[in-house]
Amino acid sequence: MSSRLVKTCDRRVGSPSTKLGPTGESTTTNDETTTTTGAVESCQDGEKNGDETDTDCGGASCPACADGSACVNDSDCQGMSCVDNTCGPPAPTCDDAIVNGDETDIDCGGPDCAPCDDDQACQGPADCQSQVCSDGLCQAPTCSDGAHNGSETDVDCGGPECDPCAAGLGCDGPQDCESGVCDGVCAVPNCNDDTMNGDETDVDCGGDTCDPCEDAISCQDGLQNGQETGVDCGGPACPACPTPGLVINEVDYDQPGNDNAEFIEILNTTGAPIDLTNHAVVLVNGANNTIAATINLNGMIAAGQYLVLANANFAVPPGALKVNISNGIVQNGGSDPDGIALVNKSSQKLIDALSYDGSITAINIPGVGVVSLVEGMALPANVIDNPAGAGSLARLPNGQDSNNAATDWKFTGTPTPGAANVP
Known part of the structure; x- marks a missing residue:
């Protein structure tokens, strides 16, 4: 730090005095002696001098400057921030x-x-x-917020959560479109798009627009015909053929005023028996995302055999297996949504699932972990077990499991517990 202006005065009464002359030499008078050094810069002299960046602050020797003062480097400032040569908050x-x-x-x-x-x-x-x-x-994001967000392919449509998009809207694949045809955007159904859409009764035929179909082939007639690669499955018109295994095949969760008539049906779609030990059916209350009940299974289920979970007084056909459950234990959709999971506790895997009256996409099942009960696209809102009359939700064709709930499950007015499903 530079020294201040220092002046030393030595006064002696009656003694000669020595003063500096105009060129710095000493002068002497008879009454006092004054010795004066040269002026030196100071951090308290009220002037901006030396290497100070502002008056009496900044630079290498003086204290840091307050905000608003001039600066060159961050170190010139109390806040260690020099922006555009002025001390202040960083940008x-x-x-x-x-x-x-x-x-x-x-x-x-x-x-x-x-x-x-x-x-x-x-x-x-x-x-x-x-x-x-x-x-x-x-x-x-939701499917009704008027914005293109989440996994949607256009505003409030497309993706795994929302309904398919109308013609002209964005898509990533055919599953995003009502027409089942995606060409950058969802296409308008036509009679040569190799897809059963619009009012067609089969692929590119039938209905009011397309030519009549040549053969009365159906994906639900119990026969392998047309271009099907299996019975009522495969080919360009019918759903993909199922992967063999245990499936939740039919569910009657809402009988009018009669909880005793509700049931869940399991089907072995493989060609060999399956040991049910360590398997369980888990019922989920989606309103609060809790487990409502866990029903443990055991024994063997033969190839093509049905297992029905129902009230003790519920009759099943000969040859079908049965597990008795309490009245009303099947969630009736009143809590919306509800779901059913078939799990293997030994391998800690989800085998099959169904979410109805809404989507349950994350439920923590003990011994398995957090899983979604929605396979592929969720059930359309109009596919429900109508409580006004007899009916059930069923895989159609029977046993069909293409891992897409929206196409695998239909409402049927003819429940068939322990037997093949019918439309």
């Missing part, structure tokens, strides 16, 4: 872990940073990844 960035600048939440939102996650603060749709801002918070 906001999108990775400084604080809300600043035009951000709406920590390092997100506003015109410069990435959109915010769900439940973070926002001022408008552009601040959110979901493009939905409500009550000052980014909202999770």
Whole structure:
């Protein structure tokens, strides 16, 4: 630090005095002696001098400057931030872990940073990844929020969660389209798109628009015909043929005023017996995402054999297996949604599942873990067990399991517990 201006005065009454002359020499008078050094710069002299960046601050020797003062380097400032040669807060960035600048939440939102996650603060749709801002918070995507978000392929349609898209809307594959045809966008059904859509009764034939079908071939006639590769499955018109295994084949969860008539049917679609030891049927209440009941199975189920879970007084056909369950134990959809899982506790695997009256996409089953009860696309909203009369949800064709609930399951007015399903 530079020294101040130092002046030394030595006064002696009656003694000669020596003073510096105009060129710095000493002068002497008769009454005092004054010796004066040269002027030296100081950090307290009220002037900007030396290497100071502002008055009495900054530089190598003086204290750091307050915000608003001139600076050259960060070290010239008390806050260690020199921006555009002025001490002050650092410029906001999108990775400084604080809300600043035009951000709406920590390092997100506003015109410069990435959109915010769900439940973070926002001022408008552009601040959110979901493009939905409500009550000052980014909202999770839904199939009715008027925005193209989540796994949707267009606004509120497409993807694994939402209904298929109408013609002209975006898609990633045929499953995203009502027409079943995706060509960058969902195509309008026509009579040469190799898909059964529109009002066609078979692939590219029948209905009011296309030519009549040549043969009365059906994917539900119990025969392998047309271009089917199996009985009522495979080929361009029918669903994919099932992968052999245990399947939940039919469910009657809502009989009008009669819980004793409800049942769950399991089918062995393989050509060999299956040991049911360590298998269980798990009933799920989707309203609060809890396990409503676990029904343990045992014994052997033969190839092509049915197992019915029902009330003790419920009759099943000869040759079908039966497990007695309590009245009303099958979730009747009143809690919406509800679900059924068939699990192997030994291998800790989900074997088959059905979610009805809504989608259960994450349930923690003890010994198995968190699983989804929705296979492929969820059941359409109109596929329900109508409580107004007899009926059930059934795999049609019987035993069909293409891992796509929207195509595998149908409502039938003719329940067939312990026997093959019929439309």
